[in-house]
Amino acid sequence: xxxxxxxxxxxxxxxxxxxxxxxxxxxxxxxxxxxxxxxxxxxxxxxxxxxxxxxxxxxxxxxxxxxxxxxxxxxxxxxxxxxxxxxxxxxxxxxxxxxxxxxxxxxxxxxxxxxxxxxxxxxxxxxxxxxxxxxxxxxxxxxxxxxx
Amino acid sequence: xxxxxxxxxxxxxxxxxxxxxxxxxxxxxxxxxxxxxxxxxxxxxxxxxxxxxxxxxxxxxxxxxxxxxxxxxxxxxxxxxxxxxxxxxxxxxxxxxxxxxxxxxxxxxxxxxxxxxxxxxxxxxxxxxxxxxxxxxxxxxxxxxxxxxxxxxxxxxxxxxxxxxxxxxxxxxxxxxxxxxxxxxxxxxxxxxxxxxxxxxxx
Numbered sequence: 257x258x259x260x261x262x263x264x265x266x267x268x269x270x271x272x273x274x275x276x277x278x279x280x281x282x283x284x285x286x287x288x289x290x291x292x293x294x295x296x297x298x299x300x301x302x303x304x305x306x307x308x309x310x311x312x313x314x315x316x317x318x319x320x321x322x323x324x325x326x327x328x329x330x331x332x333x334x335x336x337x338x339x340x341x342x343x344x345x346x347x348x349x350x351x352x353x354x355x356x357x358x359x360x361x362x363x364x365x366x367x368x369x370x371x372x373x374x375x376x377x378x379x380x381x382x383x384x385x386x387x388x389x390x391x392x393x394x395x396x397x398x399x400x401x402x403x404x
Numbered sequence: 405x406x407x408x409x410x411x412x413x414x415x416x417x418x419x420x421x422x423x424x425x426x427x428x429x430x431x432x433x434x435x436x437x438x439x440x441x442x443x444x445x446x447x448x449x450x451x452x453x454x455x456x457x458x459x460x461x462x463x464x465x466x467x468x469x470x471x472x473x474x475x476x477x478x479x480x481x482x483x484x485x486x487x488x489x490x491x492x493x494x495x496x497x498x499x500x501x502x503x504x505x506x507x508x509x510x511x512x513x514x515x516x517x518x519x520x521x522x523x524x525x526x527x528x529x530x531x532x533x534x535x536x537x538x539x540x541x542x543x544x545x546x547x548x549x550x551x552x553x554x555x556x557x558x559x560x561x562x563x564x565x566x567x568x569x570x571x572x573x574x575x576x577x578x579x580x581x582x583x584x585x586x587x588x589x590x591x592x593x594x595x596x597x598x599x600x601x602x603x604x605x606x607x
Contacts, residue, residue, distance in 0.1 A: 286536055356591065360598040366586075385536050389545055392535065393495060399552045401595060403586030 262384055262391075265311035266292045267299040267328065268346065269320045273369070277315070280377045286384050296323025300331060303338065311341055313387050315367075318347040318358075326358065333362040342387050342400060355403065364400045379404045434480070441474045491534045493520055494527055498539070502546045507570050512543060548584045551577065555593050562589055 264281060268274050274292045281288045291311075293299040299316075300323065302308050314332070318325035325345060332338045344365035345358050355366050365383055370376050383404065390400055435451065442449050445467055448460035472482045497519050501512055508515060516539065517524040531539050547569050554565045566577040581589050 356595060359587075359595045360602060362599070386545070388536055389542065395545075395549055396553070399549065399556070399596070401585055401587060401592060 262286055262288045262313065262388065263309055263311045264288050264290045264313050264315070264384075265299070265302075266290065266315040266317075266346070267294075267296060267320060267325070268292065268315070268317035269295050270317070273317070276373060276376060277380075280373065280380050281384075283377060284381050284384065286381075286388065288384065295320045296325065296328045299323075299328060303332070310338065312391060313342045313344055313365075313384065315344045315346045316363075318345060318349060326361070329358065329361055329363060340397070342390070342397065344383060359401055364397070365402045365404070367404045437478050437480070438475075441471060444474070445471055487530060487534055490520070490522075490527070491531055494531055494539065495542070498543055498546055502543065502550055502569070505568065513539075544580060544584060548581055551581060551589070552592060555589055556596055 266274060266277050268277070274294075278290050278292065281290050291302075293302060296316075303310065316325035316328055325347070329343060329345070332341065332343065342364045343362065344367055345363045346367050346369060348369050349355075350368045358366060367379055367383070370379060383402065386402060387400075389395060390397055438451065438457070442457070445463075447463055447467070450458050450460065452458045468482075475482060494516060497516050498512075501508065501515060510518075513524045513528075516527060520527060528539050531537075531542070535542065537545075551565055551569060554560050554568070555562070560568065562577065563574050566574045569577065571577040571580070578589055581587075581592070585592065587595075
């Protein structure tokens with residue numbers, strides 16, 4: 257039903273980024289529930305807890321203390337329980353090689369962090385809308401690759 | 405007492421010795437009716453919110469229609485269902501359109517409107533309300549998904565895929581692929597191949 261929520265999780269050590277991100281979602285038309293974590297260790301503790309609600313989309317910052325985005329990605333991809341989570345890498349880097357490597361390692365979406373709030377909102381809206389189509393129309397998630 | 409009241413109503417009214425006022429809690433009332441009708445149907449469900457039912461199993465169409473009829477006599481209308489049924493029909497028509505190997509000689513909007521017997525404007529608004537995307541955009545998503553599958557199957561060249569999906573040229577397909585996914589068809593193919601190598605190595 258249309259009143260379903262899309263659950264979204266973000267792991268990012270930058271407080272401003274987390275704030276922008278949550279604000280951007282609150283302005284979208286699609287109903288979302290967002291929770292955030294400060295680093296990869298906090299995030300993995302949450303995901304590995306069997307009582308946690310698993311997100312539909314997980315946004316991972318690449319550079320985080322304690323456990324970085326790639327380490328989280330690899331850990332998540334090894335656990336079948338997380339198969340349905342779409343993983344979005346959220347990073348300042350735009351090296352081609354790097355991007356392709358994260359896709360090969362199982363990321364579905366690669367987002368280069370934009371400099372202004374409006375672009376961020378537009379990007380996130382597009383990501384969530386496209387993910388929603390995969391979610392509701394039985395599209396093959398293995399083929400879900402998106403670079404923004 | 406309440407049942408007897410009806411019989412005695414006239415009598416009471418004439419004498420007006422006693423008047424009873426009733427207060428309703430519409431939420432409880434509605435919930436009770438919904439629960440009763442759903443139990444008659446005999447399927448697993450939860451009431452997710454006010455006016456919202458989640459079925460925990462697949463319900464055949466006849467049962468849904470049955471329920472819809474039962475609700476109707478109480479003035480309860482199943483809104484979402486009718487909407488989403490139509491949206492599903494639009495999606496099915498689009499799948500038919502995209503997978504058809506014969507090129508279409510009418511515009512897709514005309515094809516969809518005629519097939520479903522509604523105006524395109526109506527369908528188009530309904531579709532974006534429910535899916536948050538436009539019909540046009542959904543068609544592109546579906547075409548690109550099909551292109552991805554064909555690329556992975558490795559049996560057709562990109563030129564053949566473009567032809568098969570009714571693109572005017574390979575360039576047109578490549579551009580739309582890049583615009584929709586942010587990556588080129590060849591990068592897509594490379595990534596999926598590497599992923600498969602990686603997972604066969606790990607297993």
